[in-house]
Amino acid sequence: MNSRRKVLKSLALTSLSLPWLRSWASAVQLPAPHDPDYWQKIRHAFMLSKDKVFFNTGTVGAMPKVVVQRVVEHFEKLATDVADWDYKTDIGWISGYHPLPDLRKKIAQLINADAHSIALTDNVTSAMSYIAMGLELKRGDEVLTSNQEHGGGRSAWIVREKREGIAYREVTLPKPVQNKDEVLSLIRTALAPQTRVLMLSHIITGSGAILPVKEICAEARAKGIITVLDGAQTIGHIKVDVADIGCDAYVGCFHKWMGAPPGTGFMWVRPELLKNLWTSVCSYQWNNHEDEGFRFSQRGTGNYSVMIGMEAALDFHNEIGPQRVYNRIKFLGSYLRDGLRRMPKVKIFSPADEAMCAGITVYNVAGLTGARLQDEFWNRARMRPRSQGDEFGVRHCTHIYNSEKELDRALEILQKI
Ligand SMILES: Cc1ncc(COP(=O)(O)O)c(C=O)c1O
The missing domain is CATH 3.90.1150.10 (Aspartate Aminotransferase, domain 1)
Structure with missing residues (x-):
């Protein structure tokens, strides 16, 4: 089968197409919304030890029981029955080769984007690196960011500075910031004629500040500057609507506020920009412009059990109601x-x-x-x-x-x- 037909065939398969892959959403028993003990009952849906109190979701979130159950179930299935895999379909055993359209669709719905422009990544660091390494920039082009970015958000840009002479600059934001106008004015003043990319966290990791990204992106767009947002701290935490924000790229993860297993992230890039983004981690689909998101999702053998856990976490979140x-x-x-x-x-x-x-x-x-x-x-x-x-x-x-x-x-x- 030629590779195009193979892709189309695999796109037609859903993650529920194997009999032993069930719908996770139907497996969760949630309390009624008007139940006075609603949140207490939701707490019981998590495995978190009852004698401990967890306040560090910003590093890694606690997983709902159903997420862990699904991961373990699949891991056991893989260990026990991998010989059943006849390679007639390439879904259900390992990740990293299949486009997983249903899963990407769920992510797309969550952030109001088109599923073909969503790539599955291992985390925010890899998603941001794909963008930073894949954008055509020339010596002297500037990447502007803030002084409060996480290393996983800013470092790939610094590599390009050291390696290729791209200019990298940080605008200093106060901590605490007072209000939106203060941030907007600082960013507006910092944008320069040579600025080509503006990369910022949507929520700053070390202060929790939700930046006025819609207003910032409008300013940048008016000057022809590409905006890349780091949503490591937003997904599952606050509403994210990339169409409304008007950014050019957004990266995020599910292993913090969404309660998915560690090693689950995504990259969304506006289609006009995505089609010209170079692939950094490359396999068969590296040049597949029919499904741009898949081009970046195909990153070699990965853990499908974790993908299943991630889907369960998304379903859990959607069942409660974002x-x-x-x-x-x-x-x-x-x-x-x-x-x-x-x-x-x-x-x-x-x-x-x-x-x-x-x-x-x-x-x-x-x-x-x-x-x-x-x-x-x-x-x-x-x-x-x-x-x-x-x-x-x-x-x-x-x-x-x-x-x-x-x-x-x-x-x-x-x-x-
Ligand atoms: C703002 C921000 N960006 C990037 C990262 C790195 O995320 P990941 O570990 O998913 O690569 C973090 C992690 O805490 C973060 O808070």
Whole structure:
């Protein structure tokens, strides 16, 4: 079979086309939406140990039980029955060779994009590297970013600076930022005639600031600048609509706020730009312009069990209802910040404007360090926020598996120390 027919044939297969691959959505029993114990019952859908409190979703999220069950089921199937694989279809055993159209469609629906422009990646770092390495840029073209980007977002651009003479520049954003206008004005002023690419986090990892990306992208677009957004901290946390934002590229992952297994990410690039993006990790489909997203998804043998877990996590999120999840995360984040604002010795590094905040709060207590705070929380109550170093204290993430009660207890601990 020629390769085009082979692709079309595999595109026609769905992830549910093998009898032992069931619909994950129907397997989850969720409480009724009006149940007064709704969130408590949702908490039971997670495997998180009951004697520990997890506040570090910004590093890696806790997985719902159904996600783990699906991964394990598939792993066992692979170990037991791999001999059943007759290679007449290439779906269901390993990942990295199949376009997985249904899965990409679910991601596309989540961010309001076209599924053919979505590539499956292992994480945000690889997605960002595909974009940074694949864009045609010439010596002197500038990539502008902020001083608060994660290494996985900014490093590939720095490699191009060192290797090819692309200019790399960071605009300094304050921490905390006061409001959207402040950020917009700083970025607007920093855009220069030589700026070709603007890369920014949609949510800044070390402060939780939700940047005014729609307004920023409009400014950049008017100047012909390509906008690339790092959504490592947004997917499953706040609503993301790439069409509304108006960016040129968006990368994200599912292993933080979406509760998928580690090693699950995606890249979306606007079709006009995607067709000219060079492939960095290349296999048979490296030049397949009929399905651009597949061109980047074909990255060699990978773990299909993890893909199944990822689909289960997306289904779980959709069954609860994305907006319900975002509202709950924001409610808990605001609850925590309200409590912190009542403590005179606490300094908050998340934005002063609550409209720029959701589930990430970064704060410190006068005279303490992040390491000390992290240890105090753990030793006193088996609570796990994450240290942000000497100055910035801890990053405290709130997700649907957290509760008001846990936050009251955390605030009580802060009062005591
Ligand atoms: C803003 C941001 N970008 C990139 C990354 C790297 O993500 P990944 O580990 O999925 O590559 C992180 C991880 O914390 C992040 O917060």
